[in-house]
Amino acid sequence: MLRTKLIILGVGSVLSCAASTLATNINTGDASLVSRQESDVSIDTLGDPCRAIAGKKWVSPKEVRACFNVIAVGPKAKDNILDVVDKTTAAFDHSRPYQKLAPPPFTGEIHENLSADIARIRRTHYKTEFDLHIDVSRSVKRLFDGHTVYFNDCYDSVFLNFLPIPLVYITDNRGVQHVHIAKDAFEVASKEFADQIDVWQNALPRNLRGKLSSLNGAKVLKIDGKDPLSAVDENAKIVGGYQALGTRQNGFFASYNVGADGKMAYSLGNFAQKSLPLDDEVILTIQRSGNISPETITLPYRSRIQTRATWTDKASYRQNLCVAQEGTNGVDAYAPGVLSQAETESPIFKFQQQPPVKVAERKHRAMSVAVDTIPKIDIVHPVQPTPVGNDGFTVSQFYLLDDRKTGVLGLGSFSGSSDSAFEGLQKSLLNGLQSLKAMGATRLIIDVTNNGGGWICVGHWLHRILAGPKASTEPHAGLLSRAPAGPLPLAIVKAIVEKNADPDWWTYHNGLGYQFPNATDFPPNYNWLQPVDKRVVNGELVQFSPLISDGCPASYMFDAPNKPLFDTKKVAILGNGRCASTCAQFSSLMAKKEGSKTVVFGGRKGVQQHYSGIVGGQSTDFVAMDTDVKTTGLKNHRDAPPDLITNSGQGINWRLDFGIWDIREPEEWQSRPADINLPLTLETANNPVAIWKQVAQLLWK
Incomplete structure (x- = not known):
């Protein structure tokens, strides 16, 4: 039965x-x-x-x-x-x-x-x-x-708690950095919050009432009476998510990503969107575009049912x-x-x-x-670049810049929401990259802004088809890992192995899901947590399993090309540093093993920018x-x-x-500094096409 x-x-x-x-x-x-x-x-x-x-x-x-x-x-x-x-x-x-x-x-x-x-x-x-x-x-x-x-x-x-004025961090032509209200703030807010925009319009001082759009691009001099960067730093202390300070700071500001529907989505940032109703209003001192005198405004947060x-x-x-x-x-x-x-x-x-x-x-x-305490929501971005071909699969979209040599893969996630998404995403990545190459693209920007991860094997697949068959991609193209092997996990695996407690493979601890480092399967009834790797970390005993691989073959549902699709040294991984989990695994391997360039846009001077985080x-x-x-x-x-x-x-x-350059320690705690930190202007901030063009010019003049 x-x-x-x-x-x-x-x-x-x-x-x-x-x-x-x-x-x-x-x-x-x-x-x-x-x-x-x-x-x-x-x-x-x-x-x-x-x-x-x-x-x-x-x-x-x-x-x-x-x-x-x-x-x-x-x-x-x-x-x-x-x-x-x-x-x-x-x-x-x-x-x-x-x-x-x-x-x-x-x-x-x-x-x-x-x-x-x-x-x-x-x-x-x-x-x-x-x-x-x-x-x-x-x-x-x-x-x-x-x-x-x-x-x-x-x-x-x-309830999610919103303001209609997402912020950006820009660098002027003298190299001086300032916090500004995004140039597209009113356009985004008036569409997403059409049924609430009048509340904010009427909350402005009498001389600005009904003129919320006039705040677009305004320089922010103070937030609640303090230097705006104080608010950025306070947020970075409590927001969690990423090890790197620069990455947490960047999350305060507006950004973008390819959404679940294949369209460019707008992220409001931690200032304009909060998970808990802790703040009733914000008081800003601003200098509007074309004005000399500072002005003070008060805008209420509004809570929308989620x-x-x-x-x-x-x-x-x-x-x-x-x-x-x-x-x-x-x-x-x-x-x-x-x-x-x-x-x-x-x-x-x-x-x-x-x-x-x-x-x-x-x-x-x-x-x-x-994971975050704010669900991922897709607000429509005012900039919608036109993909090329018909190979896009929701979160993976392909673009060709005007130079006809630079292809762009906009990759919002390593997973998708439709039926057969696991296979569909792999097929999209292969066909889309092949199409870009057929159109004349010789270099590639992979935009992983706000990519939170997904299927680990899809990361293996993308690495394999980009770099071709070689020692770094076959028999698998990922990292080796260790699982916890303390008393409770050991007891779970023992019950599975000795008592046949999971004959139909319903548990994480069933060894059928993993392989030896050489990509060969574990034998039946194999205790894959043994021998235990015992370590003392900050005074605590930590017990790990031996190194294992993810069980991802070099080829999945489709035949992997027998040659690289792109010269990996002409591949750039681009984002705001918020590339996590499977995205962090993939980008770290491409940078450290394949020589791909890494670019992080935005970020404060003097703060190291990391191209990815929380490798896990x-x-x-x-x-x-x-x-x-x-x-x-x-x-x-x-x-x-x-x-x-x-x-x-x-x-x-x-x-x-465990690490790419130092396999003795977790990759989680090893450095991933960006090769280039790209400053933003009011014109390029949160404008993906403008950023792509600037990266292409910077890397491949």
């Missing part, structure tokens, strides 16, 4: 590995679980401000906070959140010990002792669960690893958004109650920095994807690891995290890739 399952996938599934039951019988069969959770999670004594924002598209941040603040801290919920974060990252995320004091060149930036912060949070009294959430979230973000992210669907991006969940009052808000939901926890993949033809997504999917990937497209396909190896989340634990019967193991009782989740950086 054919076995069907209700499957929940982790962030970077080797397999769509988990199956889910309803929240009413999560691992217990207890129909009263949700009501017990609900009463523990929140104790209301402050009225019903959640009713005031129910069903509304736009509200003020103050109104959202009022709803959040009626949720008091249940002691069981607090301990439960901290236990899950602590045990999940301790057992399955071996980046954590490194981040107590990161190796050079990141030593000065990353020194987060998560164990100490968890102990501090346990001792701290919080008036509301929202306050607790902010502290837990920011503590985890101080690891500066966009894979290891704690989120809570009760608060994170329930969640698909609904509520009518505080009780239904808590029930639908704050307690564990279907999919919050993993399950035993072979338990009788999990058979179903339905498929359920892991809650972390919406926070991945990639297009929505269909559940069926994640099966047996390892992913490495950055394979990312996943609590749901996937909880499924591995339950499927192998190890939920009572001393290191196993408990089930979540809140609507929370924890991303993890599971496997770590």
Whole structure:
């Protein structure tokens, strides 16, 4: 009989590995679980401000906070959140010990002792669960690893908070740098926020009322009475995501990427878009174009609904958004109650920095994807370059510059959202690059701005077809990695090997998903975590598996060309440094092994710009690891995290890739400085075509 399952996938599934039951019988069969959770999670004594924002598209941040603040801290919920974060990252995320004091060149930036912060949070009294959430979230973000992210669907991006004035960082003709309001700010805001733009128009001072467009290009002299760069630096301390300071600073400003629909998308940046309703307004001192005198304006943040969940009052808000939901926890993949033809997504999917990937497209396909507490949204960019040919596949688009020699691959992600996207993206990359070459392109710009990663094997494929068959691309074109091999992972693999606990390959820890470094398959019932590589990192014992490969053949669905498509020394990797996960793996290999140039645009003088960050190896989340634990019967193991009782989740950086130049240490902590830091002007800032032309002229005059 054919076995069907209700499957929940982790962030970077080797397999769509988990199956889910309803929240009413999560691992217990207890129909009263949700009501017990609900009463523990929140104790209301402050009225019903959640009713005031129910069903509304736009509200003020103050109104959202009022709803959040009626949720008091249940002691069981607090301990439960901290236990899950602590045990999940301790057992399955071996980046954590490194981040107590990161190796050079990141030593000065990353020194987060998560164990100490968890102990501090346990001792701290919080008036509301929202306050607790902010502290837990920011503590985890101080690891500066966009894979290891704690989120809570009760608060994170329930409403997104916007301003109509995205900022850019430009360099004038004297080489002096300034913060400006983007030249296209009003055009972007008036289209994306057409139903709210009048609020901002009317908020301006009397002499500017109704003239929001006159702010385009204005120099920003102060933000809330301080130097604008103070706001940039304060944001860089709390935003998380990337090890490199320059990359976090760049995230404050507007940028772009190829979106899920194949069109150029506009990213507002951390100033004009926030995940939590912490700020009601901003006071700016500006100097408008053509004006000599400074002016002071105050603009309110406005909160727009983001969640698909609904509520009518505080009780239904808590029930639908704050307690564990279907999919919050993993399950035993072979338990009788999990058979179903339905498929359920892991809650972390919406926070991945990639297009929505269909559940069926994640099966047996390892992913490495950055996560943020702001979902990736595609705002239409006013600049829409015209692709050449018909080879584009949503996130991969191909362009040819006027010189007829420079091709451009705009690559917004290493994954796609349509059916058969895994194969379709590979085919698009091959056909599109071949078409550019047939049109006369002899050099290539790969624009990976804001590329959050995706399928690891697609990164192997792109590297292979660009560079051709050689020692750096065959038998595989990626990095070797190690997985955590502490007591709990060792027990999981032992159960799989010795007890046949996962005969149908539902778990991450099943060795069928990986290979030896020489790209040969593991034999049946092979304990691939042994022998354990033991290290002491910042005073902690860390246990890794031996080196393994991703199981990506040199050729996938299509025959790889027997010659390079481009001279890799005439390939440039371009972006704002926010190239993560699979994107970071690919760009690092192209730069360090193939001699490709790297260019980062924007960035502050005196701050080193890195062309990529958070290399990771394979990312996943609590749901996937909880499924591995339950499927192998190890939920009572001393290191196993408990089930979540809140609507929370924890991303993890599971496997770590080891270095290109120094294979003894993780690539995560090795330097990736850009060859060129390209300054922006008001005309080129956030204008992809103008940037491409400037890069081509700079590199290939």
